[in-house]
Amino acid sequence: xxxxxxxxxxxxxxxxxxxxxxxxxxxxxxxxxxxxxxxxxxxxxxxxxxxxxxxxxxxxxxxxxxxxxxxxxxxxxxxxxxxxxxxxxxxxxxxxxxxxxxxxxxxxxxxxxxxxxxxxxxxxxxxxxxxxxxxxxxxxxxxxxxxxxxxxxxxxxxxxxxxxxxxxxxxxxxxxxxxxxxxxxxxxxxxxxxxxxxxxxxxxxxxxxxxxxxxxxxxxxxxxxxxxxxxxxxxxxxxxxxxxxxxxxxxxxxxxxxxxxxxxxxxxxxxxxxxxxxxxxxxxxxxxxxxxxxxxxxxxxxxxxxxxxxxxxxxxxxxxxxxxxxxxxxxxxxxxxxxxxxxxxxxxxxxxxxxxxxxxxxxxxxxxxxxxxxxxxxxxxxxxxxxxxxxxxxxxxxxxxxxxxxxxxxxxxxxxxxxxxxxxxxxxxxxxxxxxxxxxxxxxxxxxxxxxxxxxxxxxxxxxxxxxxxxxxxxxxxxxxxxxxxxxxxxxxxxxxxxxxxxxxxxxxxxxxxxxxxxxxxxxxxxxxxxxxx
Ligand SMILES: Nc1ncnc2c1ncn2[C@@H]1O[C@H](COP(=O)(O)OP(=O)(O)OP(=O)(O)O)[C@@H](O)[C@H]1O
Ligand SMILES: [Mg+2]
Numbered sequence: 253x254x255x256x257x258x259x260x261x262x263x264x265x266x267x268x269x270x271x272x273x274x275x276x277x278x279x280x281x282x283x284x285x286x287x288x289x290x291x292x293x294x295x296x297x298x299x300x301x302x303x304x305x306x307x308x309x310x311x312x313x314x315x316x317x318x319x320x321x322x323x324x325x326x327x328x329x330x331x332x333x334x335x336x337x338x339x340x341x342x343x344x345x346x347x348x349x350x351x352x353x354x355x356x357x358x359x360x361x362x363x364x365x366x367x368x369x370x371x372x373x374x375x376x377x378x379x380x381x382x383x384x385x386x387x388x389x390x391x392x393x394x395x396x397x398x399x400x401x402x403x404x405x406x407x408x409x410x411x412x413x414x415x416x417x418x419x420x421x422x423x424x425x426x427x428x429x430x431x432x433x434x435x436x437x438x439x440x441x442x443x444x445x446x447x448x449x450x451x452x453x454x455x456x457x458x459x460x461x462x463x464x465x466x467x468x469x470x471x472x473x474x475x476x477x478x479x480x481x482x483x484x485x486x487x488x489x490x491x492x493x494x495x496x497x498x499x500x501x502x503x504x505x506x507x508x509x510x511x512x513x514x515x516x517x518x519x520x521x522x523x524x525x526x527x528x529x530x531x532x533x534x535x536x537x538x539x540x541x542x543x544x545x546x547x548x549x550x551x552x553x554x555x556x557x558x559x560x561x562x563x564x565x566x567x568x569x570x571x572x573x574x575x576x577x578x579x580x581x582x583x584x585x586x587x588x589x590x591x592x593x594x595x596x597x598x599x600x601x602x603x604x605x606x607x608x609x610x611x612x613x614x615x616x617x618x619x620x621x622x623x624x625x626x627x628x629x630x631x632x633x634x635x636x637x638x639x640x641x642x643x644x645x646x647x648x649x650x651x652x653x654x655x656x657x658x659x660x661x662x663x664x665x666x667x668x669x670x671x672x673x674x675x676x677x678x679x680x681x682x683x684x685x686x687x688x689x690x691x692x693x694x695x696x697x698x699x700x701x702x703x704x705x706x707x708x709x710x711x712x713x714x715x716x717x718x719x720x721x722x723x724x725x726x727x728x729x730x731x732x733x734x735x736x737x738x739x740x741x742x743x744x745x746x747x748x749x750x751x752x753x754x755x756x757x758x759x760x761x762x763x764x765x766x767x768x769x770x771x772x773x774x775x776x777x778x779x780x781x782x783x784x785x786x
Contacts, residue, residue, distance in 0.1 A: 325393060325396055326393065326397075329536055329537055329539075331536045332530050332532050332533070332536050333352075333536060335497070336473075337360070341471070341499050341525070341527055341528045342502070342525035342527070343474075343526075343527045344474070345476070345489075345490040345491075345529050346358075346473070346475045346532055347474070347475065347477070347491075347531065347532060347566075348531045348532035348533060348563075348566075349477070349550075349561060349563065349564035350534065351534045351546055352532030352534055352536050353532070353536065353539070353540075354475035354476070355385070355386065355443050356389065358441045358443055359375065359386060359390050359441075360393065362418055362439045363393070363394070363397050365416065365439070365468060365469075366397075366398055366401075366412040366418070367412075367414050368414060368416055368468055369415035369416060371414075372419075373418040373438065373439040374419050374432070374440045374460075375440075376442050378422060378423065378448065379424055382443075383408075383420060386420055387403070390418075390420065391403060394410055398413060399413075400413040401413070408420055408421050423448075426448065426449075426450065426453050429452070429457060432456075432460050436462045437462075438468045438470050439473070440457050440458075440460070440471075440472045441472070441474070441475070443475050443476075445475065445482060446476045446477065446478065446481065446482040446483050447482060448481070449482050449741065450482065450485060450743075450745050451485045451505065452605075458472060474490075475532075477561055478566045481731050483566075483729050484744065484745060485505060485745055487566050487729070489503075491529050491566050492725070493527070496529050496530070496531045497531070498528065500527060501527075506606070506630070511525075531564055534550065534562060571734070572729055572730065572731060573696065574727055574728060574730060575728075576704075577727055578705075579724070581711075582703060584622070584716070586718065593614055593622075593762065594760065595611065595612065595614075595649065596652045596654060596760060597610065597612065597651060598655045598656075598685065598758075599637075599754070600747045600754065603630075603632070605630065606628055606745075606747045607627070607630070608722075608747035608748040609626065609627040609637075609751060610623050610627075610748065610752055610755055611624050611626075611648070612624070614760050614761065614762040615762065618709075621702060621760060622714075623714070623717060623720055623723065623755075624717050624720075625645075625717070625719075626723050628723075628747070633674075634660070634672075635674050638675035638680035641680050653681075654680070654681060654683070655683055655685040655757075656675070656683070656685060656754075657684075658686075660675075660684075685754035685757070685758075691757065692739050692753075693739055696753070698753075698756050699714070699753065702714040722748055726749065730744055730745075730746060730749055
């Protein structure tokens, strides 16, 4: 057996070479780890300072020794403004006190993606005059952030050297959203969202939110003060479903149910997307708060405005038509309506907006009116609505009568008969509601009378079952018409109010023994002669 030769001991130089190679290997491993860290941070954060953060986490030998000097154009205020700009949810509302820095954030938000040619943003205000304020502010920031960024007045659009675009425009009439048909946006921002009386524009524009570029997130942002014609729906969409600052799955604001992927979709029944409400306070914006004058000015406002604009409160509605509405007196737990109470229903029909139906019962002891059911549905044809109504009242007993928006006798469906006739033909009977001149104002006054609370009995003339969630949410925040304080703002969501008005204007009375009129009773045909049968 051949003996193995003993290895030659290493020279001093060779030992040093081995040591150096070992160090090189471990340095490569550390560099590799550092690079993976950079990639991980870049994936997990939307922060633009990724390189800087990663550099801090590098081993000293690889860290960048000198940071290039830079001018900071914008730094979010700590708290809500930072949270708003970092929010990952699809739809976020930044709402509350005046001067919190909301509009400013809305303008700055899309800037971070303006180095991408596929970026196409839309920023909206209700009127052109209001839009000027936004354009003016953007002119201070945009060209500094991206030298070469150009404002094109004619198109009302910013274009950036990369090809990215930010369109700043106004949307006065909700039907004008059709202007955006066929367009695709990666970012949509609404300033003063409560200026929009209904969610129509917000919902429509959600369908314009898309991109084929996976590196670009798509999202919608709204900023606003509380109050205004859209206070009610904005509150329902963003404030009522979850505590402030907490993300939640988007809900249908009429039913309160989570929006889900439709059946037959690969993600069938999974929730669609998340929303979040971030409250704003003046104190969050040191640029205004530290001066103190602005706060003093807000403190001097009448209570409702002060609570909305200084405290950012959503529980008080400025210019609410029925500010006397109080859950304590006007909302009641559900109870079984006794059989001898007179029942009737009222309806305001709409196909593309909403159809509102309310069912009433009259308490014979007090003549108090009880709204015991609501139906608030969209995209129902007249016949579908009639069937849904008949189905809902199947076990209600006798419904004495129904009143329906009188215009339904003029509007025709595609098959010929009027909408009212179509409903009546399937057994859902109606008579026309009073829509004569002055009936709107009279109806409003009558509702005020009904809402009055009797000092002794503490009973109001009208109570609503607590399962009528839409009516309870809408009625207290229904705004007055700015140009005619005798009426409500007809641009606000008022379908349920109209149905309520039609109902109470029938001057309902309970059934009493004096109502018994044998002559009016339906007579059954009986043969005069039982033998011959005629
Ligand atoms: N992060 C910031 N850096 C510098 N200035 C800021 C910042 N945030 C807000 N500001 C300043 O505060 C001013 C008021 O902010 P902004 O107009 O956005 O408030 P707002 O919440 O929209 O107020 P309003 O409720 O009245 O519409 C801005 O014009 C801007 O000058
Ligand atoms: Mg603003």
